[in-house]
Amino acid sequence: MIKVSDLSIPTLDDVNASNKKILLRIDINSPVDKKTGKLLDDSRIKAHAYTVKNLLERDNAIVILSHQGRPGDDDFISLQQHAELLSKHIGTNVEFIEDIIGPYAIEKVKKIEKGQIYLLENVRLVSEELIEAPPAQQAKTFLVRKLSPLFDIYVNDAFAAAHRSQPSLVGFPIVLPSAAGKVMEKEVSALAKIFNPEDSPKIFVLGGGKVSDTLKIIEHLSKNRVADRILTGGLVAELFAAAKGINLGKANMQVLESKGLLSLIPRARKLLLSGAPIEIPVDFITEKQNGEISEEPANNINGIIKDIGSTTIEIYSSFIKEAKVITMRGPMGIIEDERFRNGTKSLLKSAFESPGYVIIGGGHMISMVEKGIEINENKVHISTGGGALLLFLAGDKLPALEALHLSWVSKGGKS
Structure with missing residues (x-):
């Protein structure tokens, strides 16, 4: 049972x-x-x-x-x-x-x-x-x-x-x-850990491009005080950075606008003001129009954001290593391009090396689990259910x- x-x-x-x-x-x-x-x-x-x-x-x-x-x-x-x-x-x-x-x-x-x-x-x-x-x-x-x-x-x-x-x-x-x-049984047992108050602290690593869905998840986690920390990446992080008033530069704001995400800023700001335990990257890997790739602090962005930076990786990894349950959904960067996979791979590595129980969901995140890597099934669960996992995390x-x-x-x- x-x-x-x-x-x-x-x-x-x-x-x-x-x-x-x-x-x-x-x-x-x-x-x-x-x-x-x-x-x-x-x-x-x-x-x-x-x-x-x-x-x-x-x-x-x-x-x-x-x-x-x-x-x-x-x-x-x-x-x-x-x-x-x-x-x-x-x-x-x-x-x-x-x-x-x-x-x-x-x-x-x-x-x-x-x-x-x-x-x-x-x-x-x-x-x-x-x-x-x-x-x-x-x-x-x-x-x-x-x-x-x-x-x-x-x-x-x-x-x-x-x-x-x-x-x-x-x-x-x-x-x-x-x-x-x-x-x-395996899936439901893993989900039970997410909402079991005895399994704490709980860290959620949420990124990717499905911002509206992820925002709903964060609202549910915050309302029910499930998460000890929520580590953001991808477009999710950019939305919260913009909601916090960080100047991401004209080009990145145009990306958010082109994807219809500017209307979500008030919801993101409300979450931040409510005290939700949301962490935003302090630096990013960016690409300029001439193809130059650089690492830039979040408060001085000149290129297009492609991944989280090294200091953010270090901070996020320290949180992950202290967690008892780590739920990861959505990549930290544009993983379709090999140059911008380091953030996602680094956090996965930290999760696998941590003593906590790791739940990985969503096709993009699962695709970053390196083939050939030995998975300890007693501490790592890779979910088969994309939509089902998403809705469960969102409280449906x-x-x-x-x-x-x-x-x-x-x-x-x-x-």
């Missing part, structure tokens, strides 16, 4: 998940090459393979639901490739069923035997899956009514889709005993977690 905020989330250890027919919802939505239609990355498939193997070891029959893309998009493709890759990572054949709730799928599922694994076709081929609604309403959909009588237990392992309130994510827990899978409820809690409580579990 995992307690996160006011929710009790049952895990596989809280239900009888042996010798059963299991309906497993995972999220193996992966990037697709537009020209060839081939999958470009199988990291999510590899992550969920651990849950499937765990369920297989418990002598279960397993039927998997997942999605890929959305109708009309280039990445809306069949899950046949996914089945092949999942088979490879599990070391056991995963039979692909080119159907979801039609007669063929229903008959196959009825006859599935212990030790067999089926992956049904892209669940978003069922139009109901594109509609978001409350769990009680989703429990009445054709998808849930046709499949649920065929199973003993529903397992949700799709943390990356936990912010959606679709039938395959919130409908089944209403009608079946339910639990979080191993990927979901995650419908899939709410549904698992509701299932547990409604079936006699103690809240």
Whole structure:
């Protein structure tokens, strides 16, 4: 059982998940090459393979639901490739069923035997899956009514889709005993550390270009007094510097204006005046029009800001090394250019070397974790859920977690 905020989330250890027919919802939505239609990355498939193997070891029959893309998009493709890759990572054949709730799928599922694994076709081929609604309403959909009588237990392992309130994510827990899978359990356990008052001090490293989203996160962290320090970088740092009255120069203010961020300055200023523990860089790496790169103090900027400077790295690293929980989302600089990755890489290095528990989220930040580096999974968590993690940090409820809690409580579990 995992307690996160006011929710009790049952895990596989809280239900009888042996010798059963299991309906497993995972999220193996992966990037697709537009020209060839081939999958470009199988990291999510590899992550969920651990849950499937765990369920297989418990002598279960397993039927998997997942999605890929959305109708009309280039990445809306069949899950046949996914089945092949999942088979490879599990070391056991995963039979692909080119159907979801039609007669063929229903008959196959009825006859599935212990030790067999089926992956049904892209669940978003069922139009109901594109509609978001409350769990009680989703429990009445054709998808849930046709499949649920065929199973003993529903397992949700799709943390990356936990912010959606679709039938395959919130409908089944209403009608079946339910639990979080191993990927979901790991994600929720990491999130629980963020809001556990005993795990302090907490440092949040927030950068990147999604300024409006990050501002919402900072407002939530500040209101609930979750963060001991918030270290800013990227456009987020520039916004707070401008809100503080620091002269960033005409060119950098034009960058903020071109991205529609000047209207956010009053919100940023309000946070600063409220005493939110926000740290702003004291120096930056900049690039001039002639291509010259230099390090400039924050109060005397002449070039375009590209990264945080060496003194800021030193200050931020000292905070990180004292933290018990470090949450990192969004890079410190323009990491698309190799010349401006030092700030992000340096802070990641400090986090990995610190004694604290590290949570890394967001595609850009994850991409900066150097390949080949040995990750201690007991102290570093790399989140699979971009949107779900963002919304959780911003204080929004995650419908899939709410549904698992509701299932547990409604079936006699103690809240």
